[in-house]
Amino acid sequence: MDTLYTDDQIFIPIISDYGFKATFGNETNTLFLRKALQALIKTETPIKEVKFDKNTFEGLTQDSRSGVYDLACTDENDNHFIVEMQYGEEPYFVQRMKFYSLHKFNAMVKKGKFDYGTLTKIYCVAILANTILPYKQYHTLANLRNELGELFDEQMTFVTIELNKFELQEADCQTDLEKLIYTMKTIHTVTQPIQFPQFWNEEWLKVAIDELDSRKMTPDERASFEMVVARNAEAVKAENKKIAEIRLADKVHIVQNLLSQTDFDLEKIAKIADVTLDFVKNIQQKLNSEK
Structure with a gap:
């Protein structure tokens, strides 16, 4: 993904500041964001609504040093989501994810009367253009585990997508996660409408793609x-x-x-x-x- 945008492209890349805000950050219609989050965390439970957290990362929501754009929101069950888009190199992105998650965790812990059992889940999602992790899979879910790999705690979940590792073709994309990543990786390469995959007509993707149409x-x-x-x-x-x-x-x-x-x-x-x-x-x- 050497060039994010050229004059002959119909659609703006999702992995750009403008594209990210127009799709994931679309407050008028959150259908794409809700379906995307559901796919990214691999849950069958629909996310019915999301509320954007305006001030959660004040001063941190956009890091212009490397084109990182963050979004924070909560769902109807008060589960927290942090989404980071990264198309430059980031040697310490794991540390960034931990920082964001722990910042959110500390904000949830209130002084005085407090019950740790009431803590809701935190999902920290990093979508990376480049390959960083030493794993073959393009989608990685990580929780706190013991030395045997057994789950120790799942209140905090780290989700990583590495677009460079995704090699499925249009016909092979069956799940919402596969359709989402295929769209993110290829939308800005389309120069003719006849190249549209059939699943781009699905409402949740159509909402995002319409926002990326430079002709409009x-x-x-x-x-x-x-x-x-x-x-x-x-x-x-x-x-x-x-x-x-x-x-x-x-x-x-x-x-x-x-x-x-x-x-x-x-x-x-x-x-x-x-x-x-x-x-x-x-x-x-x-x-x-x-x-």
Whole structure:
């Protein structure tokens, strides 16, 4: 998913700020959000209504550093949902998910009279454009478990979708989860209406797809969208630079440790750190000059 939007596309990508807000964040019609959440957490129980939590993550709802867009809402049973869309690289996304979930958990725990048995569930959903987890499956559900893999607690559930791992074709998509991920991964690649999958006529998907149709945009909406695209491109560029700097610093640290604590030859150190021999020599020279 190198390019999120080009001029010949009919539909705006869901995995963009504009697309995410128009679909998952559609407060006028929550049908798509409710069906999507139900599919993502793999429950047969319909979510009848959702209420958006306006102030839950004040100052955190949009992280322009890497094009991350978060949504928080609760259903009719007061179960909490946090959705994070990530199309840039995010080395510490698991820590981000824990931070969001624990922030929500702490907000639920009130001072004074309190019964932990009344705590409702928290679902933290991360939808990632890239592959990050070391698993083959594109959909991962995680709870707190013991050393035998047995369920210890399910009050907090982490849901991860890695779009790059999803390889099903249109004809193979049978479940709502498969239809959802197929739509998220391909909607912005459609250039002709004849390419529409049959299941895009299902009401919940149709609601979202209609919101993504660039042909229905007013001039003001078009201008707003183009501004968002430009801003996000700069944000992703800046974040990629930061990530590259972090990775470089990590490699420097590894090489420095190996040079000071082992008797490995320089070529072996270069191989371990996954850097060039010249990279190792330069660090060695710098360390020697500082002695």
